[in-house]
Amino acid sequence: MKDFFQGRRPLRLDALDLPITWGFCVLAPHPDDFDALGVTLRHFANRGHDIRLLVLSSSANGVEDSFCDPPTPEAKAALREEEQKASCRFFGLPEDRFEFLRLPVAEPGGFLVDGAEGYSVLKVRLGRLSADIALLPHGRDSNPDHRLAYTWWGRLAAELPRPRTAWLARDPKTIDMRDDAFLPFDDAAARWKAELLRFHMSQHRRNLATRGYGFDERILRVNRENARRLGIPEPFAESFEIEVRPAPRPFARPTDVTRSGAFLGWTKKLRSRRPG
Numbered sequence: 001m002k003d004f005f006q007g008r009r010p011l012r013l014d015a016l017d018l019p020i021t022w023g024f025c026v027l028a029p030h031p032d033d034f035d036a037l038g039v040t041l042r043h044f045a046n047r048g049h050d051i052r053l054l055v056l057s058s059s060a061n062g063v064e065d066s067f068c069d070p071p072t073p074e075a076k077a078a079l080r081e082e083e084q085k086a087s088c089r090f091f092g093l094p095e096d097r098f099e100f101l102r103l104p105v106a107e108p109g110g111f112l113v114d115g116a117e118g119y120s121v122l123k124v125r126l127g128r129l130s131a132d133i134a135l136l137p138h139g140r141d142s143n144p145d146h147r148l149a150y151t152w153w154g155r156l157a158a159e160l161p162r163p164r165t166a167w168l169a170r171d172p173k174t175i176d177m178r179d180d181a182f183l184p185f186d187d188a189a190a191r192w193k194a195e196l197l198r199f200h201m202s203q204h205r206r207n208l209a210t211r212g213y214g215f216d217e218r219i220l221r222v223n224r225e226n227a228r229r230l231g232i233p234e235p236f237a238e239s240f241e242i243e244v245r246p247a248p249r250p251f252a253r254p255t256d257v258t259r260s261g262a263f264l265g266w267t268k269k270l271r272s273r274r275p276g
């Protein structure tokens with residue numbers, strides 16, 4: 001199969017001619033993680049690709065008490081889901097293309113539980129979608145849910161036939177990553193993205209109150225900084241590290257696969273044991 005991701009780095013995603021049958025699935029630890037990649041997703045949606053969204057946690061802890069009455073975890077989670085639904089309507093993502101998985105979270109903090117229950121739900125749902133490319137926040141991140149989503153992606157790639165490729169997105173909380181690929185955009189697209197992001201009003205108000213600027217500006221600052229670092233003429237870019245995982249092998253131990261070469265080392269060992 002042709003490797004679309006080989007060659008010069010960083011790669012312009014708007015110059016990629018991916019087969020139209022390739023589907024995308026966003027593994028969003030939180031409701032707003034889809035929107036942070038909005039311009040890239042819109043580009044591929046406009047080309048006719050199937051776009052799916054699995055929201056792992058409804059992230060009630062991201063809502064301030066003053067924004068929700070009653071300020072219970074259930075009401076806050078429902079509010080965040082409503083915000084995401086409104087944003088998906090604005091984006092043009094049909095209701096049957098996204099799902100709130102409501103995976104178990106632990107208090108205090110309300111972060112996802114790294115356990116078999118949540119993981120197996122995610123595995124079943126992703127397995128049904130037969131997506132080719134997973135999009136999720138990069139794993140080197142100060143947010144525990146972003147780190148866990150990345151860890152789970154590694155396990156999923158070892159246990160499911162697809163997707164084999166992940167585009168790991170730079171987020172305000174990303175600690176460091178490679179800029180393997182980017183989707184540049186102009187001021188008009190930035191205005192559209194700002195409107196998309198502001199559907200997450202609970203996050204927008206919280207950012208305004210605690211940072212003095214909105215959720216839209218929080219994300220667009222990252223996109224502006226991406227463009228500056230990449231040295232491109234466009235004022236904004238969404239940036240990704242690309243990770244392609246080897247196909248699962250019949251006897252591979254599922255949790256043993258890392259891109260550090262453990263898998264390759266292990267398969268080499270296996271091959272060397274084989275006669276002839």
Ligand SMILES: [Zn+2]
Binds near residue numbers: 029030032143
């Ligand atoms: Zn997030």
